[in-house]
Amino acid sequence: xxxxxxxxxxxxxxxxxxxxxxxxxxxxxxxxxxxxxxxxxxxxxxxxxxxxxxxxxxxxxxxxxxxxxxxxxxxxxxxxxxxxxxxxxxxxxxxxxxxxxxxxxxxxxxxxxxxxxxxxxxxxxxxxxxxxxxxxxxxxxxxxxxxxxxxxxxxxxxxxxxxxxxxxxxxxxxxxxxxxxxxxxxxxxxxxxxxxxxxxxxxxxxxxxxxxxxxxxxxxxxxxxxxxxxxxxxxxxxxxxxxxxxxxxxxxxxxxxxxxxxxxxxxxxxxxxxxxxxxxxxxxxxxxxxxxxxxxxxxxxxxxxxxxxxxxxxxxxxxxxxxxxxxxxxxxxxxxxxxxxxxxxxxxxxxxxxxxxxxxxxxxxxxxxxxxxxxxxxxxxxxxxxxxxxxxxxxxxxxxxxxxxxxxxxxx
Amino acid sequence: xxxxxxxxxxxxxxxxxxxxxxxxxxxxxxxxxxxxxxxxxxxxxxxxxxxxxxxxxxxxxxxxxxxxxxxxxxxxxxxxxxxxxxxxxxxxxxxxxxxxxxxxxxxxxxxxxxxxxxxxxxxxxxxxxxxxxxxxxxxxxxxxxxxxxxxxxxxxxxxxxxxxxxxxxxxxxxxxxxxxxxxxxxxxxxxxxxxxxxxxxxxxxxxxxxxxxxxxxxxxxxxxxxxxxxxxxxxxxxxxxxxxxxxxxxxxxxxxxxxxxxxxxxxxxxxxxxxxxxxxxxxxxxxxxxxxxxxxxxxxxxxxxxxxxxxxxxxxxxxxxxxxxxxxxxxxxxxxxxxxxxxxxxxxxxxxxxxxxxxxxxxxxxxxxxxxxxxxxxxxxxxxxxxxxxxxxxxxxxxxxxxxxxxxxxxx
Numbered sequence: 001x002x003x004x005x006x007x008x009x010x011x012x013x014x015x016x017x018x019x020x021x022x023x024x025x026x027x028x029x030x031x032x033x034x035x036x037x038x039x040x041x042x043x044x045x046x047x048x049x050x051x052x053x054x055x056x057x058x059x060x061x062x063x064x065x066x067x068x069x070x071x072x073x074x075x076x077x078x079x080x081x082x083x084x085x086x087x088x089x090x091x092x093x094x095x096x097x098x099x100x101x102x103x104x105x106x107x108x109x110x111x112x113x114x115x116x117x118x119x120x121x122x123x124x125x126x127x128x129x130x131x132x133x134x135x136x137x138x139x140x141x142x143x144x145x146x147x148x149x150x151x152x153x154x155x156x157x158x159x160x161x162x163x164x165x166x167x168x169x170x171x172x173x174x175x176x177x178x179x180x181x182x183x184x185x186x187x188x189x190x191x192x193x194x195x196x197x198x199x200x201x202x203x204x205x206x207x208x209x210x211x212x213x214x215x216x217x218x219x220x221x222x223x224x225x226x227x228x229x230x231x232x233x234x235x236x237x238x239x240x241x242x243x244x245x246x247x248x249x250x251x252x253x254x255x256x257x258x259x260x261x262x263x264x265x266x267x268x269x270x271x272x273x274x275x276x277x278x279x280x281x282x283x284x285x286x287x288x289x290x291x292x293x294x295x296x297x298x299x300x301x302x303x304x305x306x307x308x309x310x311x312x313x314x315x316x317x318x319x320x321x322x323x324x325x326x327x328x329x330x331x332x333x334x335x336x337x338x339x340x341x342x343x344x345x346x347x348x349x350x351x352x353x354x355x356x357x358x359x360x361x362x363x364x365x366x367x368x369x370x371x372x373x374x375x376x377x378x379x380x381x382x383x384x385x386x387x388x389x390x391x392x393x394x395x396x397x398x399x400x401x402x403x404x405x406x407x408x409x410x411x412x
Numbered sequence: 413x414x415x416x417x418x419x420x421x422x423x424x425x426x427x428x429x430x431x432x433x434x435x436x437x438x439x440x441x442x443x444x445x446x447x448x449x450x451x452x453x454x455x456x457x458x459x460x461x462x463x464x465x466x467x468x469x470x471x472x473x474x475x476x477x478x479x480x481x482x483x484x485x486x487x488x489x490x491x492x493x494x495x496x497x498x499x500x501x502x503x504x505x506x507x508x509x510x511x512x513x514x515x516x517x518x519x520x521x522x523x524x525x526x527x528x529x530x531x532x533x534x535x536x537x538x539x540x541x542x543x544x545x546x547x548x549x550x551x552x553x554x555x556x557x558x559x560x561x562x563x564x565x566x567x568x569x570x571x572x573x574x575x576x577x578x579x580x581x582x583x584x585x586x587x588x589x590x591x592x593x594x595x596x597x598x599x600x601x602x603x604x605x606x607x608x609x610x611x612x613x614x615x616x617x618x619x620x621x622x623x624x625x626x627x628x629x630x631x632x633x634x635x636x637x638x639x640x641x642x643x644x645x646x647x648x649x650x651x652x653x654x655x656x657x658x659x660x661x662x663x664x665x666x667x668x669x670x671x672x673x674x675x676x677x678x679x680x681x682x683x684x685x686x687x688x689x690x691x692x693x694x695x696x697x698x699x700x701x702x703x704x705x706x707x708x709x710x711x712x713x714x715x716x717x718x719x720x721x722x723x724x725x726x727x728x729x730x731x732x733x734x735x736x737x738x739x740x741x742x743x744x745x746x747x748x749x750x751x752x753x754x755x756x757x758x759x760x761x762x763x764x765x766x767x768x769x770x771x772x773x774x775x776x777x778x779x780x781x782x783x784x785x786x787x788x789x790x791x792x793x794x795x796x797x798x799x800x801x802x803x804x805x806x807x808x809x810x811x812x813x814x815x816x817x818x819x820x821x822x823x824x
Binding site: 030031034035036055059062063066067069070073074096098101102105106108109112113115116117119120123124125137140141144145147148 | 560
């Protein structure tokens with residue numbers, strides 16, 4: 001019974017892959033005709049590449065899941081609309097999983113709205129502050145449904161805190177803020193670890209594969225079966241359409257994915273994390289993104305001057321990527337800025353060239369540049385592979401933390 | 413209790429209006445900067461006007477309804493997740509209206525997906541055949557939910573047919589095709605009765621006001637209270653954001669609405685018609701659109717040559733609109749084409765000028781041109797008002813058909 005639904009989901013996902021692989025090249029020219037293109041900056045010819053292709057595979061994802069909607073809910077012979085009285089009379093099953101049905105619909109609603117907002121962002125190039133607001137808007141339906149159906153805002157405390165605050169703590173509205181923030185985090189975390197061919201899709205592939213691995217481990221352990229099945233139902237089609245996109249987006253990119261894809265991917269992860277009740281584990285799978293975010297903070301929040309693009313610098317002679325740098329006057333920095341660079345310098349996490357007159361050259365603070373800083377100039381294709389390799393390492397680390405170490409903090 | 417929810421919905425809708433009215437002028441420049449503009453063809457200066465503004469008010473509509481989600485479902489003190497056993501033990505209400513909750517979510521899902529597809533159509537200018545497919549895609553979730561929850565495909569027969577086919581007839585899959593077609597019809601019907609300032613929004617305002625009037629009449633009669641409340645929940649916010657759009661889209665247009673709006677409006681109507689169980693009455697409210705469609709058939713299906721634009725012709729001297737015409741050789745027409753023009757000519761529904769060599773000039777077959785044919789050249793603003801007046805007349809006719817005459821066909 002469990003596996004029937006998974007098999008149908010897998011078949012639909014495979015169908016989605018086949019359709020996406022055909023649609024993308026078909027629509028390339030359409031995107032070019034309508035000037036939905038972006039320049040590929042790390043290439044000799046800086047060719048214009050069709051942009052926002054994420055919207056196309058996002059639609060395929062939605063259609064796959066639309067067709068899947070009835071599958072888990074009709075194979076069980078439930079009677080969704082029996083009243084209490086009728087059920088007692090006829091002795092029928094009334095355990096139609098209304099809440100699961102609602103969860104699937106609201107997940108799709110939040111994801112669809114995020115896609116729409118992402119595509120709008122691609123078309124109109126919204127400002128940064130909108131990028132923080134949009135995922136929160138798309139999360140509203142999910143939060144509302146959570147409020148109506150569960151409104152559980154109690155969290156279990158780690159063992160070492162229980163003597164102070166007890167076994168669990170009701171954090172009330174903070175729980176909703178946490179869920180909203182998770183969506184903002186997931187969407188933007190993918191969006192800022194980007195800029196070289198294939199990286200947005202590459203990292204999303206590994207995150208979704210990691211989630212699937214985790215879901216299957218939990219399923220095999222018999223933990224929270226419904227929640228992990230739900231996650232698989234969304235992650236398999238996501239992996240399938242992302243693989244189709246990867247085929248065209250990997251080095252050398254024939255299409256770009258757009259903010260639409262980053263939003264779509266991030267939102268899908270956030271939704272399965274929340275509704276699958278494994279948001280803490282999910283965050284562990286975002287380790288490279290968290291590192292990139294932390295490393296970026298000095299520039300993102302303008303403690304250090306931040307150029308418009310922080311992409312690596314392309315050297316057309318060697319066809320290799322070098323770190324990109326930013327120049328500024330040391331006296332521009334305020335107290336906090338000075339403190340940050342001092343710490344980063346002493347930990348050897350940044351390059352730092354200072355002229356006698358106080359002019360400074362340092363690398364842009366992104367994980368991509370940091371990899372180049374450690375390993376020296378490399379080819380774009382290799383750079384994406386290195387970052388994807390790091391993402392895989394982090395998944396292994398995440399599973400180590402999740403399984404053996406979690407016992408120290410929680411009873412599992 | 414009924415009225416509490418309606419009042420909150422009304423307040424949220426009013427908030428939506430206020431926000432939409434502020435957002436539209438704020439985003440005009442953004443649309444112009446990104447070249448999301450269209451030419452206003454019926455003006456002296458043919459100015460470029462921001463296009464696809466429907467996506468903005470569509471988003472406001474969605475947010476209003478997202479915030480409304482919990483309202484009808486928490487004011488009633490339902491306990492959605494009690495199991496049968498717990499309910500018997502505690503004697504609690506288990507009559508949480510799961511199906512209503514699901515209906516609201518799936519309605520929003522279908523509408524949101526339609527908006528996304530509409531915006532994609534605006535950006536990429538998809539071909540006509542896609543315009544027929546896209547609404548069907550957006551309808552899938554609704555059809556799937558219908559299949560899981562109800563799967564009722566039996567229709568009540570009009571009295572005069574009952575002696576032949578019985579009181580009711582199960583039409584099976586045809587019922588799903590009917591629902592899918594309804595979405596295709598509603599979205600495209602509004603999309604093809606368009607082209608002069610304010611007409612798309614104007615007709616949608618009157619249709620939504622007609623639906624609301626009908627819902628309130630039914631509520632006051634105590635008929636299908638839940639279904640009509642549901643319809644009001646969607647129609648009030650729709651009317652509010654459309655009024656905001658009307659403020660800027662009416663003659664002389666400061667913004668255009670785009671296919672996004674036509675799709676959004678049509679889908680919202682189709683969804684309330686289906687889930688509110690009044691799809692036949694809904695179709696009556698589309699009388700002008702049906703007339704326009706029937707009149708357009710000879711050109712839409714290429715029995716008569718069809719130019720790319722069928723807009724009225726603007727005369728800059730008088731500032732009036734005249735009928736637009738199309739020229740062709742009479743011998744080009746096939747049998748069916750000849751039959752059609754013969755019928756239309758004899759009913760005096762078209763102009764027809766024939767030269768001795770067989771060259772023909774006739775008006776384009778649209779309701780807009782027909783109004784000009786009857787009343788002579790008029791100003792664009794007046795033309796929109798005349799068509800809106802006709803829409804109101806049709807609503808009156810629809811209510812006469814629905815109420816007194818329905819008794820002859822059904823037991824009401």
